[in-house]
Structure formats: structure tokens, C-alpha cells
Amino acid sequence: MFTGVLLPEMKIQGSPMYLHLGKMLGILIVGIVVLCVASVEVDTVVTRATPGLNSPSKLWWAKEITPDFHVAGRLTERQIKYASEAGFRSILSLFMYETDDYGSFGGEYLPTTAEAWAAAHMAGLQYVALIDGNADWASVDTIQKFADVLPALRRPILLHCDRGYTITFVTLMYMANQTRYNSSFEPKIYSEQFYKVTAAMGLDFTHDDLKEVVANVTGEEVVEKPPKHNCDPEEWLDFWLAHPVSKNWYVAGQIRQCHIKVLEATGFKAVVNMRLGLTDGDKPTQERVTLLNIKDGPSTYGNTSTPPRQDLSTLEHNKINSHHSTDYISVKSKLNFEIENPGEFGDDIGYNEEIEANHVRHTSSLKYYHIPVSPDTNFTSEMFQQVRDTLIEAGQNGPVLLHCGDGRRVAYFGVLAAAVQEGHDLQWALKRVQELGFEVSPDSRPDVYKMYCESLGESTTSRKEEL
Numbered sequence: 001m002f003t004g005v006l007l008p009e010m011k012i013q014g015s016p017m018y019l020h021l022g023k024m025l026g027i028l029i030v031g032i033v034v035l036c037v038a039s040v041e042v043d044t045v046v047t048r049a050t051p052g053l054n055s056p057s058k059l060w061w062a063k064e065i066t067p068d069f070h071v072a073g074r075l076t077e078r079q080i081k082y083a084s085e086a087g088f089r090s091i092l093s094l095f096m097y098e099t100d101d102y103g104s105f106g107g108e109y110l111p112t113t114a115e116a117w118a119a120a121h122m123a124g125l126q127y128v129a130l131i132d133g134n135a136d137w138a139s140v141d142t143i144q145k146f147a148d149v150l151p152a153l154r155r156p157i158l159l160h161c162d163r164g165y166t167i168t169f170v171t172l173m174y175m176a177n178q179t180r181y182n183s184s185f186e187p188k189i190y191s192e193q194f195y196k197v198t199a200a201m202g203l204d205f206t207h208d209d210l211k212e213v214v215a216n217v218t219g220e221e222v223v224e225k226p227p228k229h230n231c232d233p234e235e236w237l238d239f240w241l242a243h244p245v246s247k248n249w250y251v252a253g254q255i256r257q258c259h260i261k262v263l264e265a266t267g268f269k270a271v272v273n274m275r276l277g278l279t280d281g282d283k284p285t286q287e288r289v290t291l292l293n294i295k296d297g298p299s300t301y302g303n304t305s306t307p308p309r310q311d312l313s314t315l316e317h318n319k320i321n322s323h324h325s326t327d328y329i330s331v332k333s334k335l336n337f338e339i340e341n342p343g344e345f346g347d348d349i350g351y352n353e354e355i356e357a358n359h360v361r362h363t364s365s366l367k368y369y370h371i372p373v374s375p376d377t378n379f380t381s382e383m384f385q386q387v388r389d390t391l392i393e394a395g396q397n398g399p400v401l402l403h404c405g406d407g408r409r410v411a412y413f414g415v416l417a418a419a420v421q422e423g424h425d426l427q428w429a430l431k432r433v434q435e436l437g438f439e440v441s442p443d444s445r446p447d448v449y450k451m452y453c454e455s456l457g458e459s460t461t462s463r464k465e466e467l
């Protein structure tokens with residue numbers, strides 16, 4: 001940053017009187033460099049937080065634009081309820097889905113607007129649907145409608161369309177219009193930011209018609225060659241829940257049974273599961289599943305004073321909202337919380353990796369790799385060395401989805417694997433992992449930072465030595 005400007009001057013001003021100043025500047029520069037390392041420049045609108053507000057394992061697929069606006073694709077009823085449990089306060093659906101316009105995601109039912117409204121209402125969320133499915137979404141009119149309903153919605157808001165594509169456009173165009181006409185609006189979105197942000201999210205708005213709308217809203221020139229993402233497949237959005245890393249690398253939290261078919265149809269070739277299996281030697285190691293109206297903790301097996309997590313008494317104790325009616329779970333439920341989650345490969349103890357492995361192997365052509373990595377450990381470059389070849393092999397089949405429970409482990413390892421395979425440096429890896437919502441720096445995750453430095457051939461101390 002400033003080093004290029006200040007250092008030569010220090011050499012010129014080498015007289016004793018200035019030496020002291022030089023040292024002070026030196027200290028200042030060290031401070032600046034350390035700051036730069038701690039916060040890399042990102043292409044996202046804001047420095048994103050870990051995806052999923054208060055519950056990353058339930059909402060890892062929500063993509064933050066600003067702390068108040070997160071985007072997604074068309075939601076199931078479970079996802080609507082999870083949105084509430086994770087701390088969202090309203091949902092805006094870009095499209096209205098009429099009574100015959102229900103959908104399916106790999107066989108899982110996607111509710112109509114009336115049904116979605118009812119589910120949101122039961123979960124304590126505000127809910128609005130904005131435009132007719134046939135209306136022109138890429139229009140000044142839609143952006144205007146969006147601006148009109150926003151003041152009435154409690155924040156944070158989960159904004160969605162079918163695949164998280166058009167709603168991202170409308171939201172950013174709203175922000176661009178605010179940037180143009182409202183000087184106190186933050187964060188600012190000009191054409192340049194718009195294209196950087198969307199490329200970082202793996203979204204392509206570089207079609208000529210859309211470029212004109214962008215120019216019209218921003219009041220700037222049409223951008224001739226905007227940056228474009230490098231995602232493979234380009235149509236990865238059919239599985240909109242994934243977070244694209246680079247080219248054929250994608251990361252995710254726990255996927256559901258119904259997702260396997262969608263992944264296959266989207267063009268994925270392999271799934272890498274980094275969650276723990278049933279046991280490690282003699283030690284039982286099942287992780288948790290997500291359960292409706294149940295907090296994410298405590299641990300699977302309990303301890304001397306607390307029974308296992310899916311024991312009725314423990315569940316009773318860990319309800320999120322004790323006032324929900326049993327209808328919140330289903331019309332047939334006798335309880336107002338969930339006990340098991342088979343849709344997420346869960347059994348009566350917790351998450352069962354064997355069920356997922358069997359399901360992927362027997363119902364799809366996807367290659368399945370299991371690379372168990374504990375979430376509660378410090379990562380090292382030795383650990384990466386051990387899994388590196390398998391990851392690279394998985395990445396050579398074509399599009400690959402790495403998943404764990406909440407997307408954290410796979411973000412750390414997936415970005416590193418992509419960097420190694422594609423020959424990127426440390427700065428690229430730090431930027432990309434931050435754009436996914438995970439900060440890696442000497443302060444926030446020194447272990448991961450060290451793993452990155454050592455694996456990408458950069459010494460952790462080289463920066464200090466340069467000075």
C-alpha cells in the first residue's frame with residue numbers, strides 16, 4: 001500500500017534528525033502491513049460474516065450481500081422455518097407462485113406463495129411476494145417495486161427467487177439506485193462494484209441487455225468488458241445452495257437426500273464429505289443433525305449429567321421456541337420439535353455418514369469420497385498433505401462439491417485445494433476464503449493461516465523479514 005511511497009523517502013532522509021522519524025514511520029508501516037494481512041481486499045459488497053446468521057448448520061446456503069440482505073433460491077417449508085430459527089425476521093420472494101405453481105427440488109416439495117406465507121407466518125416471519133412470475137424482472141419497474149416494499153420489512157431479510165440469480169440483480173440494482181440518488185446510502189454500488197460482486201458470487205450478468213439496464217440504473221457508461229466468473233459448469237445455479245470457490249470447486253454444508261439427484265443433473269461428478277464417520281477407532285464420533293425447533297448444540301453423546309442430544313429430555317431442554325404448536329413440525333406430529341432428521345442422513349443418534357455414502361453410491365453416478373476431519377481441531381499443513389492427493393483427484397473428475405456440516409472445514413480445505421490445483425498464491429487464497437465468509441489471518445485462525453502459508457510455499461515470517 002503506502003510502503004512503495006514512503007520507503008524511498010526514508011532513504012533520502014537518512015540524516016540523524018530524520019532517523020528517529022524513519023523508525024517511527026517504520027513502526028507505522030509495520031502496523032499498516034499487519035492490518036493489510038488481517039483484512040484482505042474482497043470483491044463482495046461487505047466483508048462477509050460466516051454464512052447462516054446464528055445457525056450456520058441450518059442456513060449455510062444463505063448468501064450475504066449486506067448484513068441485512070441475504071439471498072437464496074426457492075425455499076422449502078423447512079428452509080423457511082430454519083430461516084426464522086437462524087434469526088431472519090422477514091422473507092421477500094421476488095416471484096409470486098400461484099396455486100398450481102408448486103415446485104420440486106429433487107423430489108422435495110416447494111410451496112406456493114400462499115403455503116409459503118402460512119409457513120412463514122407460523123414461524124413468526126413477515127413474508128411478501130413481489131411480482132408476477134411472467135413480469136420482466138430486469139426492469140426499472142421491478143427495482144422500483146422492490147424499493148417500495150423494503151421499508152415495511154423487518155431486518156435481516158432473506159430475499160429469494162428461483163435460483164438466487166434474479167433477486168441478486170434486483171437487490172444490487174436497488175442499492176445502485178440508492179447510491180446514485182441518496183448520498184448517505186452505504187455501502188455504495190457503482191457499475192464496477194456490481195460486476196465484481198456478482199463475479200465473486202459466480203453470477204453472470206454480462207449479457208448486453210442486462211448491461212444496458214445496469215447503465216440505466218447507475219447512470220454510468222455501459223461497461224464493455226466486465227469481469228466474469230470462471231465457474232464450471234456455468235449453469236451450477238441449478239444447485240443454487242453451493243458456494244462456488246473457483247472453476248470446478250464448490251463448497252457446502254450438510255446436503256440432503258433429495259440434493260443428490262439435483263447435483264447429478266447439474267453436472268457435478270463427485271461429492272467429498274469431510275464430516276466425521278460413525279467411529280474413529282473405538283471412539284464413537286457421530287456429528288449432529290439439524291432439527292426443527294431445536295438448538296444446534298449440545299454434543300451428540302451427552303455426558304455424565306446430560307443424556308444424548310436426541311434423547312427426549314435433552315430435546316425438551318433445547319427447544320428454541322416452546323410456544324410453537326405441534327403443527328409447526330407437521331399436522332401429524334405430537335411434539336413441537338423434531339427428534340430425527342432422516343432427510344439429512346440422520347439416525348436416532350445423529351448424522352450417519354454410512355447412510356449418505358450408501359445413498360450417493362447406490363442412487364447416483366457421483367463419485368463419493370470420505371475425508372473425515374474433526375471440526376474441533378487446529379489444522380496443520382501435515383493434515384493437508386494427508387488429504388491433498390485425494391482432494392486433487394476428486395477435483396480432476398470435473399465439478400466437485402465438498403461438504404461438511406456448516407461449510408467451514410470445506411471452505412478452509414476447498415480454497416486451499418483449488419489454490420494448489422490452479423497455482424494461485426497465498427493472497428488469492430486469503431481473499432477467496434474471506435469472500436466465502438471465513439476470515440483466515442494470523443489473528444482469527446492462526447492454524448489455518450499457517451497451513452495456507454506452508455502449503456502454498458510462503459513462510460509465515462517472510463513478510464516480517466522483508467521489513
Ligand SMILES: *[C@@H]1O[C@H](CO)[C@@H](O)[C@H](O)[C@H]1NC(C)=O
Pocket residue numbers: 140141143144147177178181217
Ligand atoms: C431511484 O431513486 C429515485 C430517487 O429516490 C427514484 O425516483 C427512482 O424511481 C428510483 N429508480 C428505481 C429504478 O428504483
Ligand SMILES: *[C@@H]1O[C@H](CO)[C@@H](O)[C@H](O)[C@H]1NC(C)=O
Pocket residue numbers: 182183184185186
Ligand atoms: C438514504 O439512505 C439512508 C441510509 O441508508 C436511509 O436511512 C434513507 O432512508 C435513504 N433515503 C431515501 C430517500 O431512500
Ligand SMILES: *[C@@H]1O[C@H](CO)[C@@H](O)[C@H](O)[C@H]1NC(C)=O
Pocket residue numbers: 140212213216
Ligand atoms: C432507462 O429507464 C427509463 C425509465 O424507465 C426509460 O424510459 C429508458 O428508456 C431507459 N433507457 C434505457 C437505455 O434502457
Ligand SMILES: *[C@@H]1O[C@H](CO)[C@@H](O)[C@H](O)[C@H]1NC(C)=O
Pocket residue numbers: 298299302303304305306
Ligand atoms: C454436560 O453437557 C452439558 C450440555 O452440553 C453441559 O452444560 C454440562 O456442563 C456438561 N457437564 C459435564 C459434567 O461435562
Ligand SMILES: *[C@@H]1O[C@H](CO)[C@@H](O)[C@H](O)[C@H]1NC(C)=O
Pocket residue numbers: 376377378447
Ligand atoms: C489450537 O491452538 C491454540 C493456539 O495455539 C491453542 O490455544 C488451542 O488449545 C489449540 N486447540 C486444540 C483443539 O488443539
